[in-house]
Amino acid sequence: MTCACSSTAICASCASSFDADFSTELLMKFSESWLRSFVNPTVSGDELSQLLTMAGLEVEEEESVAPPFDHVVVAQVIEVNKHPDADRLNVCRVDIGSGEAQQIVCGAPNVSPGMKVPCALPGANLPGDFKIKLAKVRGIESSGMLCSAKELGLTADASGLLVLPDAASVGTDVRSYLDLDDRLRTLKLTPNRADCLSLAGLAREVAALTGSPATFPEFAEAQVGISTNRAIILDAPEACPLYYGRVIAGVNPRAATPDWMKRCIERSGIRSISALVDITNYVMLELGQPLHAFDNARLEGAIHARLARAGEKILLLNEQTLELQDDVLLIADDKHPVAMAGIMGGADSGITLDTTEMFLESAFFAPKAIAGRARRYGFVSDASHRFERGVDFGGTRHALERATRLILEICGGQAGPLCEAEAALPQRPAVRLRPSRVSKVLGVSFSAEQIGEHIARLDFVFTREGDDFIVTPPSYRFDIEIEEDLIEEIIRLHGYDNIPAPPPRATLSMLPQTENARPLSRVRQILADRGFQEVINYAFVEEAWESDFAANRAPIRLANPIASQMSVMRSTLIGGLIANVVTNLKRKQSRVRIFETGRCFYRDTPGVPVEGFHQPWKLAGLAYGSAFPEQWGVAERDADFFDLKGEVELLLAPEVARFEKANHPALHPGRSARVILAGKDIGFVGELHPQWLQKYDLPLAAVVFELELDAVKQSRLPKYAEVSRQPPAVRDLAIVVDQKLELERLLGGMAANRPAIVQDIRLFDVYAGKGIAPGEKSLAFRIVMQDTQKTLQDAEVDAAVQQLVTYLQQAFAAQLRV
Known part of the structure; x- marks a missing residue:
């Protein structure tokens, strides 16, 4: 078997057209005119696209076969003479079907008498806004232009004129003759609809959706002309339960592919290579059954469908030598493997231009035996693309007969008897469909007659048991397994657009909303008013973030991450904020103030709201x-x-939080604190640790906080008190204490032990240095005293101050500063 660039064998770049289109998406490209040869509903092309999309077969792309052009006809070159003033130009007499030959100057190297080519007449508009006019070329009149495929916008080939078949009628419009008004569509199918990876499957679908009849090619089985055959042995019947094969002798591998076949496969995205290759691809596109052809002279003994032996090697058609694992299904003869079953053939058994006797394979391979094997070795083929999703095992023999007939008609030869082996095929158990369940799930009432009509349109076999339908899925619908699958089919045919959309009706009751809790929107508004911008990051984060910012060495891992750098669930929001800063710095934004609210994830046996996992909401900010x-x-x-710290205090107001020194893996050990509210640790605030500044390329220190959102949302109502008419008494108190004593302890103790007349105690000065002993510090407090009923006397003020001094001396060994 040959390809376009070799005269002896299929090359690596062309092997994909043998049985491999290296695409990993479930796409189906097809020609609208080819589809309409099977089923031709009375809907426009746009309506057809809408119909398919709304039925779950998304039309991802739609394009024309050729760009717009006009006044281009089939012409025949009658005579070719050299241009008198140009070495590379020819003066041609051309028959355009008008009864009078036209003179056209042409520079194509392949122009010759007798050939039929496209001819653009004067007045024609070609792609690229190119207009054809009567002109003189080097002094010779030219009444038109003979066209290449590139000039018509069909391909990029500009090496010569587009040669049309001898059967083309002179004067016929080229657009009509080549069916250039055809439209190409690419469907993006869901993995369960592998039955639509063929024109026959699409035709069944369109027939069911529109009610139009579908007609499929009819042909008689090939007459057996020779007795040559091969034994088929299923050594792995679970992986290959059905295998058909046939020897065809006397074939002509150099036969030309018919234009109609070439047009069909090329418009489906597969390049034409040779007649034998094109026939196998055509049948695969038409019926959905991948086929494979072997050079029968290169096979030895029986054909085996078996699993590879560990370390066994095979050279594929794409010139790749693979060392196989023992779960790879092979097609082998008595001596060596000849193909990766359902994926790609071997180079040693491939057919060439010298092949005259071939062995044609048509088989069913279990999806589990094919799935993932090709991708393991770095490629995907058209065959594996279909087999790993499920091929119609009921049409395996039919596809072999179809390909045989086409080979005999196009390439000649004689067919041998059918060789077959069969084991236990997949069962298609009946599915019970209850009309009451249909109406309940869909919210639309369907009568039993309507349901029966829809199932009949799908061509599913069914019986009735009372009101229920007992439906047997066909062999080409692997996705019909449970009742909900049939319900989906019912609504697809009924039309999602036809589901009524009544306004929702519900009884609503006003829920109490305490003023001691503020909504999340208010929390966001407070931060936005302070100049922070909200960000939303993925809950899936890099594992390094969890280690760096939370010291989490065992994060919750995702079983199937969407990307390698998003493999674990976050237990802190800090990593996402740091990444936001890095992104902003790369975009020359030097000042960043951002916040985020979101869930964090921890392992927890009881788990809220999911058992085994605790998922609290948190609020984090960064400056x-x-x-x-x-x-x-x-x-x-x-x-x-x-x-x-001030932003956190403002956020929590009117509640007053305490801040205690703390060590946190993400923060600078001397510039961070825990946030304590009502005796509970609700988060932290601090400067990012210097090592993370260096690792994440931050020139300046970022300051962050992270708080429990529920604590932030709590907010007590303010309590109002009468403003005293009596004048306040103010005293300053300076004490000397140990350098390591924390201010929070002092203020907390003074507040708990202050006299009743003391209304406020504030620190206004801190001093250490000359006059203060080493290891000590001076703290100066302003004490405000006031009574609502009377003016305070000096004795009362002095007594209150002394009470505080005594407490400080006893509790903290404080000394009055002289």
């Missing part, structure tokens, strides 16, 4: 770059810990 937008009113400085 990077300058603390304020660039302006003249304040000096420029970078955002720091205290800026974001």
Whole structure:
């Protein structure tokens, strides 16, 4: 068997057209005119596309076979003479069917008397806005232009004129003769609709959707002319339960492919190579059954369908030598493997231009035996594309007979007897369909008669048991297994657009909403008012983020991640925010203030809301770059810990949180704190750790916070008190304490032990240095005292201050600063 670029064998680049189109998507490209030769509904092309899409067969792409052009006819070259003033030009006399030969100057190297070619007449409009006019070429009048395929927009081939068949009628419009008004459609099928990877399958579908009758090619089985045959042995019957084969002798591998066949396969995206190759591809596209042809002289003994032996090797048609694993199904003769079953043939058994006797294979391979095997070795073929999703085992013999008839008609030869082997084929158990269930699932009432009509349109065999339908799926519908599958078929035929859409009706009750909780929208608005922008990141994150920002060495892994860098579930929102900053810096955005709300994921045996996993909502924010937008009113400085601490305090107000020093894997150990609210740890705030600044290429320190969202949403109502008319008394108190003593402990203790008249205690100065012993610090507090009923006396004020001093001395060994 040959390809377009070799005279002896199929090359690697052309092997895909033998039984491989290296596409991993479930796509089906077809010609509308070919489809309409099977079923021709009274709908336009656009309506057909809409019909298929709404039935679940998405039309992903639609295109014309050829761009618009006009006034191009079939012409015959009568005479060719050299141009007197140009070496590369010829002066041709051309018959265009008008009764008078025209003179046309042509520079094509392949122009010759007797050939039939497209001729653009004066007034023609060719692709590229090219208009044909009467002209003189080097002084010779030219009444038109003989065209190449490129000039008509058909292909990129400009090497010569497009040669038309001898049977073409002179004067016929080329668009009509070549069916160039045909439309090509590409369907993006779901994996369960492998039955539509053929024109016959599409015709059945269109017939069911429109009610138009479908007609399929009729042919008689080939007459047996020779007795040559081969034994078929199914060594792996679970993987290959059905195998048909036939020897065909005396074939002419150099026979020309008929134009109608070439047109069909090329418009389906497969390049024409040779008659034998084209026939197998044509039958595959027509009936959905991949075929394979072997050189019978290269086979030895019986044909075996068996599993590979570990380490066994095979040289494929694409010139790839594979070392096979023991779960790969092979077709082999008595001595060696000759093909990867259902995937690609072997180079050692392929047919060539010298082949005169071939062995034609048509088999059914179990989808599980083929699925994934080709991709394991880095390619996908048209055959594996179909077999791994399910091929009609009821049409295996029919496809072999169809291909045999075409080979005998086009390439000649004599057919041998049918060789076959059969084991246990897949069962197609009947499915019970209840009309009551149909109406309940779809929300649309269907009578038993309507359901019966829809099932009959699908050409499914069924019986009745009372009100129920007992439906037996055909061999080409692997996707019909349960009742819901049949319900889907009913609504597809009924039409999704025909489902009524009544307005929803429900009884609503007003739920209580306490003022002690604020909605998430209010939390977002507070942050937006403070100059933060909301971001939404994936909950699937890089494993390194979990290790870096949460010290999580055992994150929750995804069984089937959408990308290698999104393989685990996040337990913190920080990683996503850091990635947002990096992205913004790459786009020259030097100041970033962002926040995000979302779930984080932890392993937890009880689990809320999913058993085994705890999924709390969290709120995280980040500030990077300058603390304020660039302006003249304040000096420029970078955002720091205290800026974001203030934002957290504002966010939690009127609740007052405490901040305690803490170590966090994502944060700077001396510039981070836990956030404590009502005695509960609700999150953290701090500056990103220097090592992560270096790892993630951040020139400045990013400051982040992360809080439990439920805690943030809680908000007590403010309590109002009468404003005292009595003047306040203010005293300043300076004490010396240990350098390591935390201010939070001091303020908390003073607030708990303050006298009743003390209304406020605020720190206003911190000092360490000259006059203060090493290891100590001076803290100065402003104490505000006031009574609502009377003016305070000095004695009362002094007593209150002394009470605080005594407490500080006893609790913290504080000393009054002199």
